[in-house]
Amino acid sequence: MVTIENFKGEPDRKAYDAPSWVNTDQKIPFEKLSKYRGQLTSTGLHPAPIKLDVRLPPDLFMVNRSNVNLDLRYRYTRPMGGEPAQMRFLLNDQLVESYDLSPTKTSNSFMSQFSFINGLANLWNNTSIPSRLLSAENQLTFDFQYGLAVDGGTQANCKSVTLIPNQVEIDPNSTIDFSGFYHFARLPDLKLFTVSGYPFTKYADLSQTLVLMKKDAPANVMTTMLNTMGRFGAQTGAPVTKVTFDSAIQNDNAQHRDILVFAENSADIGNLGKLEPEIILEKVKGNLKSNFEAKSKDAAPQSTVTEDTGIATIAQYESPYGSGRSVVAILGDGQDGSYLLNKRLMNPGDLKMVGGGVAIFKPNAQPASYMVGPDYYTGSLPWHQRVWYSLLDQPLLLVLFTLVCALLFAGGIYYLMHSLIRFRNRRN
Template identity: 35%
Template sequence: MLSKSYKLVTALLLATYVTTGAYAADKVKKEESKEAITVENVTPVRIESIPSTVTNYPLSSLDWVDPSGGLGLSGVTPKRSVHFSIKKDELITDSALLLYYTPSPSLIPVRSQLNVYLNGLLVKTLPIEKVDLGNKVEKEIPLDPRAIGDDNIIEFEFIGHYTDICENPVDSTLWLNIGAASNLRLNKQKLHIANDLANFPVPFFNITTSDKTVLPIVFATVPDESTIKAASIVSSYGGVLTKWRGIDYPVFINSLPDDGNAIVFITNDNRPYFLQEYPKTDVPAIEMADIPSTLTGKMLIVSAPDSEGLVTAAKALAMGNVLFNGPLSKILEYKEIEKRKPYDAPNWIDTSKKVTFGSLATYDEQLSSQGFKPIPINLELNLPPDLYFVNGSRIDMNLLYKYSKPSPLGMSQLRFLVNDHLLRSYPLKPENESDVITENMPLLGTLNLFTKSKVETSFLKPMNKLTFDFNYSMLYTSKVNECTTQLPIPNRVEIDPASNIDFSGLYHFTLMPNLELFWKSGYPFSIYADLQETAAVITTPADTSDLCALFNTLGRIGAQLGFSSTNIEIVTDISEKTEDRLALKDILVIGQVPDFLKTDDNATLVLNKTRQAISTSFNNQMPNSFSSEKRDVTQKMTAQSSEGLGAIISFRSPLNKDKTVVAILSDSPSGMEIVNENLILNASSSEARGSITLFKEDRSRSFDVGESYYVGDLPWYQRVYYVMLDNPWMLMILSLFSSVVFCIICYKVLKRIQKARLLKKSQRKAQ
């Protein structure tokens, strides 16, 4: 019995051992298999060391500095600030502020000092020594990189003393000047960010710092019309994002840039060498991926089954990227419900109704200011460039403002300036704390219909700055041998957001050609913000410099309008059918003007490798005094020079008298590169005016020659009214003529009445 029990226990133990061993072996096998799968499928983490770079920012390049590039501190304005930003894909490892400043020689040493703050934290107190008085002082202040964020403010506080008693804060000897040569040194290290479209537009477009964006566009081969349109939509959207910062689009064909980010356009049958193994797609898609040859570079891959699908992907990127998330987003459906209406660009005000100042403000507290001398309140006012102003045109402004009560002594006032020109001044009454001003302001005209000459206005332009400058009188007095210490109270002023300005009732009518309107507002293409009545003609799509010119131009226009060119038409095939496609379009030509657009009247400039020819008029000296009366050709010249000349010309379209052609020309790729550099917003001081503008390096020169014409809609009775308004002698002649006609009519009527009365009288006598 015991033997049987022993055998049973032994059997159970053996079974347990075998089962446990099998389970353990199976578990080990599964773990090994799992480990093998993990090692095989997980993408290796990039651990390369990313080097840092040192960048010096002059004080003059930072925000909120004086026009001189420096900062002036005084007893009235003892605090001033500068602002700088850091890109979201950058890390600051070290930083310092190299400060050059000059204190007044009348200050008391040591008691006078300069405090430096970073984002509200005191960084350094610089006592003003005796040897510093009246001399240029150099100090280097280390800044803690841990205190630097995306948006940063460096504040300077001046504490100045010039006497032991009875100090007057408005005394002219209380000053300290921070020089424009001061600079901010930042050690930056690029971050390798995750491939997540939720971060878009980072890192492709710079939307934080003041630096321009350089974003290469990559094609597999010479692009067709649909592919160019897709790239045009994305490039104009880049301008919308970067705004005033400027953006440059170098073009690469079947190659990648050596460094930085890029946008790559591919289809299932057309892809560059480095994406040959990229999976084919059945719907348009957007993906963010690493550029293998760089440490931090990213590429935005715009893919579709065909080139028409690229247009859909580009529109989705420009209009619906808020839905994008993760490394890849597929566009399952995109519908454009309605096109833009004329003159409804987001960056332009609505001229059909009153516009409140609150809608013009771009950040909180923009409509308020405080201080002993409050900083002027500035608002940007962007108008459609073809608004017709003449002498006698008026606009209504309803201004509501609040202010802390000024001293009854002296004179305090609010000055209203437009583009730094004084328009009105209003007293700040000591007995009030607010006021309401209703103005019907006259405007200086930009056109004169009778003489057809341009009259520049110093008041309103396509881009305007409204300034409300509150000035308080400050009086501090004391009797002899008596001194009362007064602590001045900072003043506070506010513009009510409900204040408004009304441009309704003005007409859209302007004299063309006028390259200044194109340069500053993209006119006439910008009449429709989506460029639905614009056709871009690319005569040499294989030339990367020409493609770059197109994309830079559209990026510039996108920044000016605030909307992407989703409905622009691209034309590369120059044939007989092309004329029909362009008959109802304003035309943007890149490269060379096609023969069907050339006429004897517009052949004012020829640029090619063999010769350069130009026709000029007496409108070639002062752009501010260009006159249509002097547009006739007076000189013609033909030359053969070294390459490196670019130009922009404008003339009436021979296909439609109501449409305009703007052509960007060059004698070579190097000449087009010069134009491209000048097309970038705020990249140079060059300007375009008249009908021809030539670019050589960083210089430009404008000419006004050839046929002039009007664009827009101005009713006939308004034309008569404006002619009379500008020419009183014509009004006098018309009045005399009207009086004579009226007298003749009255005479005829009275004679008829007299004749009828005499007839009745004679009939009575006959009876």
Template identity: 30%
Template sequence: MSRITKKVIFASLALMTFASQLMSAPLPLPGNSSVSTALPKPPAEHTDQVLPSWPVTYTFEQLGRASDTLLLGINSAEQVEFGLRRDRIASDASLQLEYTPSPALIPTLSHIRVYLNDVLMGVLPIEKDQLGRKTSQKMALDPRLISDFNRVRLEFIGHYTDICEDPANNTLWVNISRGSGIVLQEQALSLQNDLAFFPLPFFDPRNNGPLELPFVFAANPTLGEQKAATILASYFGSQSNWRGANFPVLFDTLPKVPNKDAIQPTVVFATNDHRPAFMSDLEKFPAVTAPVVEMIDHPDAPYSKILLVMGRNEEDLATAAKALALGGNLLRGSRVTIDKVQELQPRKPYDAPAWMRTDRPVRFAELISYPQQLQVSGLQPRPITLDVNLPPDLFVWRNQGIPLRTQYRYTAPSANDDSRLNISLNDQFITSLPLLRKDTSNLEELRLAVLSNDTANVNDKLIVPSLKIGDRNRLRFDFNFASTMGSAQRDRCQTILPANTQAIIDEDSTIDMSGYHHYISMPDLKAFARSGFPFSRMADMSESIVVVPSKTTPTQISTLLEAVASISARSGYPAFGVRLSNDWQAASKEDADLLLLGEMAPDMRDNPDLTLLLQRQRDMLVQPYGTSGIDASNRRGPSTDGRNMPANRVEVTAQAPIAAILGMQSPSHNQRSIVALLGNDDADYSLLREALGDSGKMDAVAGSVALIRSSGVYSQLVGDQYFVGNLPWYLLLWYQLSEHPVLLAVLAVISVVLSAFLLWRALSWAANRRLHKDD
């Protein structure tokens, strides 16, 4: 290298160094002659806050697969759906799959494909050591594909031979365990205080778990404050539906959170004169001049939101609660003032949104829960099911049947074989219809019979068995395609690819429950447990009064909120019209159904219908003759069974918690009922809350009294029955006489003799008149 070249390089380096120093120095500001030459210091540490996250596992059983799933050669796909709250994202996801493959499969060639939202995530080959054994495999899922609604699809590719394979061979199977699950690492999103997202973050329908939402009051909440909380709790109950809802109650304090990253939404009720202690600062929480709803951050946990329901008085709180339930689409911003909430049209009996209409034929499109519910595919497709929820007092006794107008379409079979459509109701077979090659679109007008001699269609060709129509019914359609797949002989191999058969029940199909009367034998706690009856007769509970103790504890208020929320969950509508009272004497005289919370009123303890009395001093139980328990689900008789009459009385004294649900007739109105949730202390009410939130325990509630202990629920039927509803006189007479065949026979003989006597007298009169006329 020459000297000139070296000088040029050194000069270039010097210029570059000088230029870098000029660029790193701060520029002079306009109007400021003093310029600092000190360089800025880098931050000592990274201050970004990590959002809270936690692992969540959804098993296939929790996602609706009550039993294991068997994948076959001709029914090789299954999918499970799961949701993710809108205020969370998935930072990691995986599939924990438990399966048992057939021992006849060829290893490696047989495998399972896993899809997430129609994107292939991977393949699980079936190894030799897995054949016939339960296997657990974990597969990573791409969290970037996970949204608010997701599908995981499993496809089974099985081989049992390498020559002339029959897809319908019964050795092609793999059993997917219901214990399989989807594991997510959920991460919270930092939400703004914006009511436009309401009911988020307090409730999200994409969450499959039960709702837990604390309610906070000032000490000794008034009846008006409890009513406002009951209305709002019923709204959340109607939204949570089958998930269940828990409402822990606190006085004067917010729920404690384990750390600042915890997420615990809370609802607070406060008036200007009665507010929780943490809202005593009037500068931070000024008095309001109208019903106000505001969302704020929890003071100790920035990711936890608080919903403030505020008003000048109790009426304002009820107005704000109704506005939250009715006007959610109008809310926006962190604070909303409610100007007016007005009822334009009162509710009518039996118009609960969760119940099928009984005043006109109902299209299947009104009964479906999700799109494509009525469409299936495959040689052995899944059954098409429809849930038909009815009022529990619908009187279908001795009726000629329920009209069912069914339209369906299907892929035509290759020949007129044994392909059929089976229809059943409540797992009871109704009829089977052939799927013919020439008729790929059919209309069948069936009649869901309630008598064994009823016909199944208008042509009187199909006879169906007796059916039990209840409050919860499941209508099921099974398409079964009989297809010839080919020959599996080695010397003559002829394999045919199975057709992509599809079938659909048309949305314009109808079921007609109109024209039925309402009449039910009471007390029937099964109707209360399953349908919230009689309080759900009016969807808004406008003909119901809840009687609460004059001095309530947080656990008692939680029981109140959860009891009314469970009724709204079964009716599908908030309890806007519910009334609360702590005066038993006044409430018992009202023409309303009573939900009693607490101890039985003193003037009711001598009631002959009272079969149970829980007191701190002693517990009393009246038992029927010759039975230790009942299941009232099938009780339809018009008269009282003598075995239900009281025969024994037991009195005990014990310290362990016990609670009960008691049903009886109102002492003031024979068409009204009383359901009492009995308990003495917080431990008893904890048992009640646990039972109200447990579907298995509620299914055991029946009869006139249900005892709740740590061992479970014990139900029995004691005392006289009474009837609620109305029937035409001729139908009522026939119904009452149906349980007395001897009396019915005597009346029939008397009727025949009387008719014969009248006929004889009429003929004698006619003969005498003719003789006198001839004379």
């Protein structure tokens, strides 16, 4: 038995201060990105790549500023015998730049900018315009490659060669700068939820989250809730200590909060409050109906069609209790559906392909995602950025807007020059 006296709870965490997320308000030294001693050092004839994980807030968004500043400093042993050697910088396994290692120096540094935008062409494709232009999970790799040439002996003159291992180091005072980005996201987008727990993990302690479950929730629903809370903590690096639990919408408990619902079916959601679950079940029912009809059509006349047991759903839509706030409903139909859902929750890789507003999980099949319901937005953008963002969805209107601006600019120049000419004529 343990007695805690004079307990004082911790204050609510601030937005985007999750310990596992990089601070995007300032330059970050690599020393803070490393997780263990010696992570920035590698030794060997062919040193193993030095890797750093960079987890960012999932709603980072940028339009004009497309580069991230990197100030990298590194040390290395000189290449032997003038053999070629390189340091390759990769971002998410994609080559960004490579630098030759000089045989006359043992250290080097450079400042660089690299972009997270997929290319200007993708901005014109509506399906490719992301709600944020940075991945939530990124990996920086620094791969030092040394050429190696060893002279061989002959039968008459046997030689033994002792190879000296190389050592490379990334200076912990190197920095990376993600400042200058806006927090803005277009929802629904379940990928933000499954990868980073957004929008709930915006406050790592879930101080602005309301969890709804019926009082007599079965063990499988409780298991799903606990696994989800544990997943949030793994994504933010902070325990879930300030979440509010309730069995129904009451006493304005949903105001200024995002709502997370755990239930077995849509009927349970309806009993928890006016959460408009119809937007979920229309897509679920339609999917089940088309799935059953496809099986019946392909089956032989004397065959028996048996529906898969177990189905689970994750759905997201705007909360009816607050503009820009979200409702995410996690439904596991019975024991089979909950088992299927929890199996996915415990394997993060299984949820990275989820997106849209509704995701449906069935046995022995990849998750199916659908865009359901109207879009809504969280975060903020300056007015000029909002104009640019709106025009990205309509390329023809963007071209027309550009032409109008060009005509206005040309007209202004023409009027100014014409006024100067008239003024000079009057003086003469």
